[in-house]
Amino acid sequence: MxxxxxxxxxxxxxxxxxxxxxxxxxxxxxxxxxxxxxxxxxxxxxxxxxxxxxxxxxxxxxEAAKALGAQLSEGSVTLSMRAGEGGRAFGSVSGKEISIAIKNQLGYDIDKKKLILSEPLKTFGSHEVPVKLHKDVTAKIIVKVVES
The missing domain is CATH 3.40.5.10 (Ribosomal protein L9, N-terminal domain)
Incomplete structure (x- = not known):
């Protein structure tokens, strides 16, 4: 049969x-x-x-993932972090904080697990963070960490 x-x-x-x-x-x-x-x-x-x-x-x-990836690549998010003596950062910026900032500043709901961070961001300045939107689509978003 x-x-x-x-x-x-x-x-x-x-x-x-x-x-x-x-x-x-x-x-x-x-x-x-x-x-x-x-x-x-x-x-x-x-x-x-x-x-x-x-x-x-x-x-x-x-197609939806490609379109979202193009929109994310054009945008950037800014996060503020406290600074200690000598301009050193207090703490770090994790994927969860970046995810919340993307939702608040750009209006896109990106899961923190889709952000590819080998370790949290511990320095001030601009960082490129890859975002895995689909198995074939990976976009990069600019995360600016500034002193508060």
Missing amino acids: EVVLLEDVKALGKKGQIVKVNDGYARNFILPKKLGIEATAKNLNDLKLQKANEARLAEEQL
Whole structure:
């Protein structure tokens, strides 16, 4: 019996794959647990339409990420930090603070986990911070740290 997998099945295949299995395995394991459906003409057509829809959605998400990346690259955010003796910084600027500043100053809601900071910013001046918006799109935003 041929079955279209609805989820990844260990040692059998990935989601969306058409696999040939024994009738008993399909009737007793795959179909009751909703891991797959029988590969009929209607089900194959539905699968094809679903894949086309997913591809269209992925393309729209990529385009939206590119547009947001272009807007972020043009903007910059300014954060103020207290200074100690000799112009040395007190503390640091973390990803969470940068994320909040982007939301307040530019109006974009960027998750702090999307900011690629190897370590918090501890010096005054301008810093380029990469932002991973999509698996294929990484934008850079200018973060200016000034004395308060």
